[in-house]
Amino acid sequence: MSGIAFGGLTDLTVENYVKTESFSAFGEIYLTPIERLKITLGGRYTIDSRDFSANVAPNALLAFAPPGSPSSFSSHGKESVFTPRVVASYDFDAVNVYASWNRGYKEFGYNTPVFVSEDPVNAEKIDSFEVGAKFVSDDRRLRLNLAAFYYNYRDIQVSIIDISTGANVLENAAGAEGYGAEIDANFEPTNWLKLFGVAGYLHTEYTSYPNAAIAVIDPVTGGLVSSRADLTGTRLPRAPSFTGSVGFELHGPIGGGFDAHLNALTRYTSGYDFFPGAQGPLQYSRTGGYAIINLSGYIERELNGSGIRSYRLGFYINNATDLKYSSINVTSAGFGLFQTVAPPITYGLRASAEF
Template sequence: MVTAQRRSERLVDVPVSISVVPGAQLSQGGASIEAATKLVPGVVIARNGLAIQPTIRGIGTNVSGVGVDPNVAIYLDGVYQSSQAGNIFDLVNVDQVQILKGPQGTLFGRNATGGAILVTTKAPSFTPTAEFNLSYARYNEVTANAYGSTGIGDKVAVDLAVYYRHSDGWMRDLRTGQDVNEQRSYDVRSKILFEPTDKLKFTLGLSHSYTSDPTGFAFEALNGDSIGRPRPGSTPIAADRNELSQDTLPVIQIKANNIQLNGSYDLGFATLASITDYRTERDHFVADLDSSYAPVQYESYTPHYRDFSQEVTLTSPSHGKFTWVAGAYYFHEKAYISDFYLNGSSYIDSDVHTDAVAGFADGTYNIGRLALIGGIRFSSEQKQFAADRPSTGASVADKTRWNSWTPRAGLRFTLSPHANIYATYSKGFKSGAYNPTSLDTKPINPEKVDAYEIGFKSSTRLLSINLAAFYYNYNDIQVSAYDFSVGTQRLFNAARAKIYGAEADAAYHVTDALDVHAAFAYTHSEYSSFPGAPQFLPAPPGNVGNVSTSGGIDASGNAMIRAPKFTVSGTASYKIDLPKGSVTISATPYWSSRVYYTFDERLSQAPYFTMDARIAWAPTDRLTLSVFGRNLTDKTYATYITASQARDGVQFARPRTFGVALGFKY
């Protein structure tokens, strides 16, 4: 059951490409949303410095900063998560994750040009239930989480989820041997469910989380190409995935608080629902920008966020010839940077205020086995930008409003109660933005994408198959490049891109003991027009290690960044019944073709293969003991590569990891 059309429906009935991953499966892969990369075709979820930046079917972003939005929207319990840094969270008490592919501009609105990721946590239960999990893995990684829920009378239920993780990390300072990517996080979440009548329901949610994980800024200088290398005291330069050579050690700290109130009332002809959310976040970042021991360039800053959102929807019952949903949405964010220091000197203070409003309607009309699908959304968004530079006293202020209509239309034909085919058109819109690290008052334009898709879905007790083919026109792509002359990023719009491809995934219940899932994705993505694309090249011999820019090039015809042409993945699990309990053996292979990280195709990750596996013994229905391994091939591969005037930087994936886990349910 999925909620891609703002109602609970069977996956097979929804004319959208959707991949559903149970929370337990993601937790086995590392309790991070990034684990979905190995499980979902056509999706790459990677960390770019301080930000989680998913790429779906070639649409992703390398742009980050306060007031700068992603183009794959992440929703947590129905609430849009605006902060890209705030999306570095562990999956706590997660019921399931739905990954919706293609523009979701009609039903999920702003900043969903590539798709939407819907994370849903468990709801409180009136029946007492409890769960506890503990694991220990390589690099002294300890993870513990507990969940409990119970009813208080027949109208109130409450739950509590607690999570803690600590790891020494796998990277060491090349000179001192000190740990440099030690990770620590904790999360406390609670919900209170109140059902005064059969028709009326309220859920109050509270959460507090803290994450300290500097891995996103632990860049090495790829092939030693750093502007600091020719300078005294810069060496040695790290060359191994377990090493780091930075004179300023990285820091990424994120603290967030959230309060959410959901309500629904059954009016008979429709259900009226409301989601109200208030969130605060305070981050602190420190980054070495040249990846050498020379004190060439480093920065530190503290972003703050205060978000409020309100959504109201009216949804028809799921039965009948005509099913529909209509709603209104409001979002307000105050985001600002304080204490931005560049090379130890105060550099800039800036803030961006966002006010977004939208109204939408969507419906499906059934004529026998044929269904007509149509929807429309109007979005209006204003951003106010202000910045000042303490060193000079200069200050600027500006504001801009963007309006957009994002429709969808399509047909679905039911072949049988368990299979259908569909064809759809949809449009996506990503908001424009100001550069929060500069005094430039000219914003970048919004992104827009027109998407066409045809698909086939079939689901029976033994076999499920999903096939899809798509074609996108992608315009005004937002990109960034690092400008060493001023020490911060530069934002601009690339021109256009065309994307097309096909995906297939299937799950087969071979026997009562054996289940197999396989997925394949082909994505052809290229810039159809990209004059003036930034290019950074290593300096010529005689200035070894310095990275210089050659200015703009024409990248038209080049592959889009972070978009592998092919990905293949799968999962197989085999259950062996024992005289006492059972043993389940599972394996998750993953293969990716080459991934480009620069517009000129100079830097890339070659094709690579990884394998995760798990053996779990369940002596009773309540107790599970397991051993697991991730990246068992111990493949050294990049999760992110960046080029700038200061360096060619690379982040490597975690080396082979293995551990043991204990799980208990009541």
């Protein structure tokens, strides 16, 4: 790439290579110390190894790197981790209750592309605790699930927009935690109607994030400049406090050998931040709550004595109310404020045949 923005420089090439090797072993043991009580003990042992290397063209160094930066550099990292899993459940016939503890792991890594040597992003680890109950009615028409959970992150990997360059990069926050509850239900009052719904509450916050990237307004120029802030106590990105969905499915014969199916789903989410702290005082990288309605359906006919066993004709309508909302809002010191709009109403027809 070249042009006025880079003083007519050409060959702004950077080559980044990451070689990854990962080995893991997993096992579980199932115990039944007393009747109806089941205990699961499991774990995974993982070894991750990564080699990073880079070659930067001279003009790319001149345009993007500090003076004196090397044209080639490399790094090697290796980590071993054990992640256990424990689950206990008890069967009360119609109700099954359970409690679990899981430890998760997301491997360390490198931001690419880069023009100068950087430290790798630390591995992310999480401990997750959950208790819940699952109910099924005797006639199998009602299913109800309840769950409450708590999780604790260490070295959480956060996706941010580098305010000065506009690039999407990963960085580590010191820690975060969250807790919440969820309920989902399915009910079939008749053989041709199925109702379903889900509702969830989630509270999240950074327990420590003292040096987070944000954008502020320069009091002299009036433009956006990069800065850092303590976002300890703020909520995690893309973590709405409330979510829920309700819907139904109708199905049954309509004559002439045809079966019809109609589905409708309404999904709601409360407001949330796209990036930590909504990227600074402007609070632009945030969305309010919204609800989306999706519809779909089809008719189907089974055939006998022909090469085609069945055929299906259907339709779909996504975002049926043509709601205008953002899929992401970004604040950048280099480029200002920009928005990616979510898809508007989308509809179409489907046809298929089974041979």
